[in-house]
Amino acid sequence: MPCSLPRSPLSAAETEIDTIIIGNGPSAMILSYILHGHVPFYSSEPPHPDPLLHAKLLNAPCLLRSDLDALTHHFAASRMSYATQALPVNVLLDTLLRPNGDTDDLGDVTNVRWEYHPHLKIPHRVLGDAPTPGGLWAVEDPARVSWDIQTLSYAGLLSLPGYTFADHFRKTKKAELAAFTRPSRRDLAEYLRAYPAEVGIEDVFYNGAKIAGIERTEDGFYIHSHGIRCKRLVLATGIFSHIIRPPPLLLPLTQLPGHCSSGAQLLVIGSGFTAADVIISTPPDQPILHIFRWDPDNRPSPLRSGHQQTYPEYAGVYRLMKRAAMSSIGATPQSKPRKLASTPFLKSRNWDQVYEGLPNCEVVDVSVHNGKGTVTLRLPDEKGTTIVRRVCGLAYTVGRRGSLDYLDPSLRAEVLDGAGELDNGMVTPRTLRNKVMEDLEVAPGVFVIGSLTGDSLIRYAYGGCVHVASTLMNRDQEQTSSGGSTPKRPAGTPTGGQDALLNGIDGHGRPSNDFCQSNDEANAMNGARNCPDLAGSSWIMRKWWNAFMNVFSSAS
Incomplete structure (x- = not known):
């Protein structure tokens, strides 16, 4: 033990x-x-x-x-x-x-x-x-x-x-x-x-x-x-x-339980694998409010590399994010979401009902009263539209150190x-x-x-x-x-x-400090070459000398 x-x-x-x-x-x-x-x-x-x-x-x-x-x-x-x-x-x-x-x-x-x-x-x-x-x-x-x-x-x-x-x-x-x-x-x-x-x-x-x-x-x-x-x-x-700590504005949300049955959303902030892991780990009926960076041309989410066959769950979360990003262009959050392609992961729960994705939005205000949280969000539109959501917890997943x-x-x-x-x-x-x-x-x-x-x-x-x-x-x-x-x-x-x-370096010069020998006797000399010598290169020298003397004795 x-x-x-x-x-x-x-x-x-x-x-x-x-x-x-x-x-x-x-x-x-x-x-x-x-x-x-x-x-x-x-x-x-x-x-x-x-x-x-x-x-x-x-x-x-x-x-x-x-x-x-x-x-x-x-x-x-x-x-x-x-x-x-x-x-x-x-x-x-x-x-x-x-x-x-x-x-x-x-x-x-x-x-x-x-x-x-x-x-x-x-x-x-x-x-x-x-x-x-x-x-x-x-x-x-x-x-x-x-x-x-x-x-x-x-x-x-x-x-x-x-x-x-x-x-x-x-x-x-x-x-x-x-x-x-x-x-x-x-x-x-x-x-x-x-x-x-x-x-x-x-x-x-x-x-x-x-x-x-x-x-x-x-x-x-x-x-x-x-x-x-x-x-x-x-x-x-x-x-x-160490998970990167939330900024001071969001710290009150860390005191919330993170799960509830009142219909409040779990706030997930992040666009990488940990954010996806949190989303996948939530109970199927837990509403999720997902805030993430969306900049596929300059800083694409690492989830984009997740192949549908190898990483179906990560590919599925990325599709949810992409759909939310596409829907946000010239549309309001209440617009009818685009239909998702059918995959086993996306069939695992009613994502239209439990997932709300808000790309590139900003949290401008937070309040917590009696174990219940409220966040005010500014959308990235020209009008600077603000919306309010009830949340039951925070998963701040923007990186580790x-x-x-x-x-x-x-x-x-x-x-x-x-x-x-x-x-x-x-x-x-x-x-x-x-x-x-x-x-x-x-x-x-x-x-x-x-x-x-x-x-x-x-x-x-x-x-x-x-x-x-x-x-x-x-x-x-x-x-x-x-x-x-x-x-x-x-x-x-x-x-x-x-x-x-x-x-690396050029050349094949012979380094010093040989130490280990292969168990294969035929490779004893070669196995030791280039390795530090703790067993003693003298053992190899004696082995070589004895073999030489045996040949010499036989010849005489």
């Missing part, structure tokens, strides 16, 4: 740890799995469909290597359809895990195999405030979204190493998972809750830990809230932990130095993006993984975790061999220069 971390007292072994991971969501789980000694290797059977990537990895299959960026240099010119919005190191691991792309949801074909090398373990702890492993997936959604809402990603794209969602489905449901299944939030939360125990990493998970006051010390970091010291810090708290308030001000300033935009002190997908394009070590000894890098999908968490694990193991080897600390590589210069992590 994952542990609950007491405040005090703790033994010296418990309070002095090599690495602390803050956050107990999927990216923390992937990194912990690797730091437990599970090493990813390139599997060449079948060869990856990108012949150049295959050639680069064939004789150096260990993926815990310091030159991951070199492997991605050709991606922009490749005939393969590599994603261009995610960090290439994340795209690299994604294409190796699923070489056939999204057409192979369950990962029947993969170019990654995991080998267990216990001597490579890095002592670490995973501290997260969620009560069980899973991060935000383990807690009630503050927007009151139903646990039955389906995930955007297919199950195969949500799977973690060593125990896939299909494995969990088979174990718990006694059945095979169908391809292209979108699990519910509840099913995913149950999978993530079970994952650490299933792969044997639950010993380092401390859940329900309210972390605060992390400061830099001379030899690492100190976590005041729990009296723990560590050498390295990995931030995996994401960018979705992350927070680094568990770092003390000095350390937080270090992490954010040179970073991008902040939203009232909150972290957005763009805040650390420029920094992580140069190096995932955003301050000396401080690394970020998961959506803090700007890549929010679980499928794109692997690359950053492999990169950070490789850096930690390399640095641990360097400190062990030198007997002291090794200076941090200057920020912005991962192996190949300022933009190498994003763009």
Whole structure:
């Protein structure tokens, strides 16, 4: 069972740890799995469909290597359809895990195999405030979204190493998972809750830990809230932990219950997936007043990308919004709505009766009396027409943000130095993006993984975790061999220069610090090449020398 971390007292072994991971969501789980000694290797059977990537990895299959960026240099010119919005190191691991792309949801074909090398373990702890492993997936959604809402990603794209969602489905449901299944939030939360125990990493998970006051010390970091010291810090708290708060005008509406039987409407503000989730989660007879931005030419709703077959519920909400927007052009809100095309989702309730969409309107006044709310709205017409509606609650769903308030001000300033935009002190997908394009070590000894890098999908968490694990193991080897600390590589210069992590580097020079060997004896030399050496390159040298002497003895 994952542990609950007491405040005090703790033994010296418990309070002095090599690495602390803050956050107990999927990216923390992937990194912990690797730091437990599970090493990813390139599997060449079948060869990856990108012949150049295959050639680069064939004789150096260990993926815990310091030159991951070199492997991605050709991606922009490749005939393969590599994603261009995610960090290439994340795209690299994604294409190796699923070489056939999204057409192979369950990962029947993969170019990654995991080998267990216990001597490579890095002592670490995973501290997260969620009560069980899973991060935000383990807690009630503050927007009151139903646990039955389906995930955007297919199950195969949500799977973690060593125990896939299909494995969990088979174990718990006694059945095979169908391809292209979108699990519910509840099913995913149950999978993530079970994952650490299933792969044997639950010993380092401390859940329900309210972390605060992390400061830099001379030899690492100190976590005041729990009296723990560590050498390295990995931030995996994401960018979705806080819903953007309503403006002061709307705050009185947050005190309303959010459901009623008096015919009052639930006010939903937002044009994205969370707004749609709220609408889908409401009881079928709950009237809804939906205020949303409508600017399809310049800032289209993300719901527009939801295909009718893959995301019928999101496509349905988008149709409701589009119909409302079209009806508002030269028409009054009381005009008869256009008829909706018939789909199972749109047949699920009488939308003409329960849904009222008002694009681009403005809330100009709010009043709350005896648990009942009234809002005055200004329509975007030339006359500035105002209308009044009774509401029973507010779902303000215009976005989410992350927070680094568990770092003390000095350390937080270090992490954010040179970073991008902040939203009232909150972290957005763009805040650390420029920094992580140069190096995932955003301050000396401080690394970020998961959506803090700007890549929010679980499928794109692997690359950053492999990169950070490789850096930690390399640095641990360097400190062990030198007997002291090794200076941090200057920020912005991962192996190949300022933009190498994003763009890769030319050349195929042999990096230093080899460490892991494949279990395949025929590939022992090649498997170790390009990897940090914790097992000892001397073992490989002895193996080579013994083989040479045997041949020499036989010849004589």
